[in-house]
Amino acid sequence: MKLFDSAFGIHEQALDLRGQRMEVIARNIANSDTPHFKARDLDFKAVLNETQFDQSLKTTQSMHIRSASSMGQADMVYTIPYNTSADGNTVELSVEQAKYGKAAAEYQATLRFLEGDMSGVRKALRGD
Numbered sequence: 001m002k003l004f005d006s007a008f009g010i011h012e013q014a015l016d017l018r019g020q021r022m023e024v025i026a027r028n029i030a031n032s033d034t035p036h037f038k039a040r041d042l043d044f045k046a047v048l049n050e051t052q053f054d055q056s057l058k059t060t061q062s063m064h065i066r067s068a069s070s071m072g073q074a075d076m077v078y079t080i081p082y083n084t085s086a087d088g089n090t091v092e093l094s095v096e097q098a099k100y101g102k103a104a105a106e107y108q109a110t111l112r113f114l115e116g117d118m119s120g121v122r123k124a125l126r127g128d
Contacts (some may be wrong), residue, residue, distance in 0.1 A: 009021045010048070011114045015045055018107040024076070025100045028091050036088040039079035039096065 021042040030035040081090040 008119070011110055011117060014048060015107070015110045015114060017042065018103060018110055022103050022107060025096055025103060028079070028096045029093065029100065032091040032093045032096070034089060037091060039081070039087075039091040040076045041079050041099070043075060043077050050097065069111070099111055 021044055024040055024042050028037075028039045028041075029065055079090060079095075082095065083092065
């Protein structure tokens with residue numbers, strides 16, 4: 001229903017992207033001891049801007065415009081480490097843990113925005 005598509009705005013796509021970014025950071029943390037592992041990250045702002053632009057376009061086929069859930073490898077960027085390691089691994093555990101903490105806080109904030117939006121829709125449906 002169009003009402004619900006526009007009621008939640010960008011928060012729905014943002015929540016999906018934030019969840020994907022947390023998965024990527026968690027993968028980096030899990031591979032912190034793997035030799036030659038290259039840390040990656042999701043360019044959140046670029047992907048979200050792309051998603052916002054895609055929402056305004058009209059399509060005749062569902063596969064013409066890529067959705068946030070079909071994000072490809074092109075949206076991933078390699079992390080440049082502050083310090084080099086002897087085994088070629090670019091994961092810096094303390095940096096990745098800090099990134100994960102910030103990403104989790106941003107995820108929670110987006111959830112709160114969505115919760116507020118849903119509360120407004122519930123009130124409107126009840127007639128409050």
